[in-house]
Amino acid sequence: MKANSFIKVKSLEEAYNLVKESPKNKIVGGGLWLKKGNAACDKLIDLSLLSLDKIEDKGEFISVGAMVSQRELEKSPLIKDIGHGVISKAVSEIMGPAFRELATVGGSVYGKYGFSDLITALLVVKTKLVFYPDAELSLEEYLAKPGFYDGILTHILIKKCHCKTFFKKVKITALDYPIVNIGVHKCEKHTFVVVGSRPGVAAISKEAQKYLEEGGKDFEKAAELAVNELKFGDSISTKADYRKHLAKVYIARGLEEVSK
Ligand SMILES: Cc1cc2nc3c(=O)[nH]c(=O)nc-3n(C[C@H](O)[C@H](O)[C@H](O)COP(=O)(O)OP(=O)(O)OC[C@H]3O[C@@H](n4cnc5c(N)ncnc54)[C@H](O)[C@@H]3O)c2cc1C
Structure with a gap:
């Protein structure tokens, strides 16, 4: 994969405007899947300045920012607590720890990969997706829709549940x-x-x-x-x-x- 520029955006609005500007402008999470493909990119849009790297307890659910790495997700006590650790287990089996330090939750969920271990685990316990500018839908709904949402995945909301x-x-x-x-x-x-x-x-x-x-x-x-x-x-x-x-x-x- 080749790109012409790498932009650390200062707001979601700036990121969204760049996405709308051209289909060759891509949001970059860990960049691992983008790098593997041969898609031609013009601008790579980096969200790392936007505080999307937090895992927070929000009462009925746990909010996970799109820039949280798979490794942070796997190690988080809040995540280990859900469904007897199902999400941590699923993620722990993806490649090695160094890979998981880079791969992001946003890139993993947005991509709707057929082989995704994380998506299977998130689907079995209930998960909602929050997109900028204006959408909130269940993971099940997102997977059932053809194509990809034309916006930025900012957070996933995982229902707190302690069942087996x-x-x-x-x-x-x-x-x-x-x-x-x-x-x-x-x-x-x-x-x-x-x-x-x-x-x-x-x-x-x-x-x-x-x-x-x-x-x-x-x-x-x-x-x-x-x-x-x-x-x-x-x-x-x-x-x-x-x-x-x-x-x-x-x-x-x-x-x-x-x-x-
Ligand atoms: C060699 C290899 C082996 C793998 N093996 C497995 C496996 O066994 N099991 C498994 O479950 N997964 C596997 N994966 C997938 C991996 O776990 C990640 O899901 C994948 O790399 C995407 O994460 P990323 O952060 O690298 O995304 P990126 O490559 O940065 O982005 C992927 C796509 O999502 C878009 N995107 C990223 N973030 C956002 C956002 N916030 N909003 C909107 N769009 C966004 C990008 O524009 C791009 O189109 C593998 C990947 C690779 C490269």
Whole structure:
């Protein structure tokens, strides 16, 4: 990736005006994904002067600034407290610590990467996204919309919840992308099953949720409903059938785990 200039903006308004000026002007978080791609950039817009690097307790939810690094997110006691540490666990399995010091929450969520471990974990516990200038929507809504929001992701708001949660990243080697990742969360009457890296982006199984919330007790059946509802595909590393098989096994295992 090549860029013509690097601008440390002094306000969100300045950043937004630059984004609107040209599709070749890009917000830069850690820059790791941007660097990997070959997209032509004119101006790289850096948000590091805007105090978006804080993790704060806001009562019912934890607010995480877009410039918080994956490593800070992983280590934060406030984040470890949510869903039995599901977010910290998911992030801790992304590459190595030096990589996670650079990669940001904003770049990881905004990008809607199909393989994202963080998105699967954030989807299973409830998360809202705050965009400048004027949007607040759930992560689920953002993922379902085609394309990307035409603004700046400033914060994510994660619901505080201490219920049991399961996360599994299946990978071929230690530092690999996931073949598939699974999140399961049971909270009061609700049970959520999320499967990511199918290779499509993480999604909640509504069929499994309905079955379990109507009193279904057979976890194998719930897992079967989930994998039949969600689409699985081939990628260079894995075939759809193998992904589906793995997902089914780990969903059932996750449901058992959160029901203990
Ligand atoms: C080699 C490699 C291996 C990886 N392996 C995994 C893995 O196994 N599991 C996993 O979950 N992830 C993995 N990732 C993804 C990684 O965890 C990050 O999600 C990714 O690098 C994006 O974070 P970043 O801060 O580098 O974003 P950047 O590269 O800076 O930005 C990514 C995109 O988001 C936009 N953007 C950034 N911040 C904002 C903002 N605040 N508002 C609006 N737009 C914004 C940028 O313009 C760009 O389009 C991998 C990445 C790489 C490069």
